[in-house]
Amino acid sequence: MLDYLVVGLGLAGISFCEQLEKHGKSFQVINDNSQRASIVAGGLYNPVILKRFTMAWNARSQMDLAIPFYQELEKKLQTQLDYKLPVLRRFASVEEQNLWFDATDKPDLDYFLNTKIKENQNPHIEASLGYGEVQYTGRVDTKVLINKYQEYLLDKSSLLNESIDYAHLELKDECISYKDIQAKKIVFAEGYGLKQNPYFSYLPLNGTKGELLTIKAPELKEEAVIKSSVFIIPLGADLYRVGSTYKWKDKTNVPTDAAKNELLDKLNTFLKCDYEIVSHVAGVRPTVADRRPLVGEHPKYKSLYLLNGFGSRGVLIAPSASQNLYAYIENDEELDAEMNISRFTKKYYTP
């Protein structure tokens, strides 16, 4: 009998496995490649919403947990994951500069936003009104993280590369069984794959498709993340990620010409050097109508748990949401009411 079965090995699944390892729990993971959000993500961690210059939900405390979390993973997997990079918000008008100054006085924002306007030094970028700088930000290489974590679990024979077949899941009084696996509890972390899960598909997970390009721009030589109508994220070796799009109808992982053209049109308004497109990827963000995660216990079956709904901020949210879910299950601690799926039981769940 295992302590846990975990379904899904994106940022949610990995961060929950880390809780299990930390507390010496036995577990097995089942994961397929049906969802791509964590693999294709830009990987940015940035606590500030750069459209409105406000703090993202709980971002300061999430950040306090996330930074050491990725540092620990770097040690464990013996690879660099966290690249510290400032984010430069390109100003499009004097009004935006004024809004930035107003924001730098506000609680928490005052810690992250540099009060001085940063002049543009890069001849290949058009940014005549300069930038606002967000400090203490960076990028987690989520693709490397996932690949390394998969290897780590395969080495321990703790990972099955397959799709869960929900029809084979049997719910018993105090445990679950799945084929020849018996576990006390099961945690679903399937990202947008939740839609196929008969136990939790009642929840209002919308899903927002996003596409990203990787470009090679040898002249650019930019070391900060530039945020304008799109992000430019430096990856090293003259490569930059450019993204991303937000689309609500198409829920596939298939890259489209329309998104590519949208990204290039936006990029070309401020990038003024030659570049070539190296790759183009797409994934579906697990977004929720009220922009809060979906975490908690099934309303009826007490061995079933959910860790999902990280939207476009999985890098920052995953470590703290996992810690909270683990403490809720094992130590009876309270689950943050804003992310508890119980907020939707009355409205959407039919017993």
Ligand SMILES: Cc1cc2nc3c(=O)[nH]c(=O)nc-3n(C[C@H](O)[C@H](O)[C@H](O)COP(=O)(O)OP(=O)(O)OC[C@H]3O[C@@H](n4cnc5c(N)ncnc54)[C@H](O)[C@@H]3O)c2cc1C
């Ligand atoms: C284009 C794009 C850019 C992004 N940029 C950023 C960013 O810069 N910063 C940031 O913080 N976030 C970003 N995000 C959001 C971030 O990627 C998500 O919040 C996060 O990855 C969600 O993680 P997850 O583990 O919940 O889901 P996923 O990454 O989707 O992982 C779910 C896993 O479960 C598996 N699975 C699903 N169903 C089954 C099944 N039936 N059986 C077995 N396995 C199953 C899937 O294949 C997958 O491996 C971006 C997302 C996109 C699409």
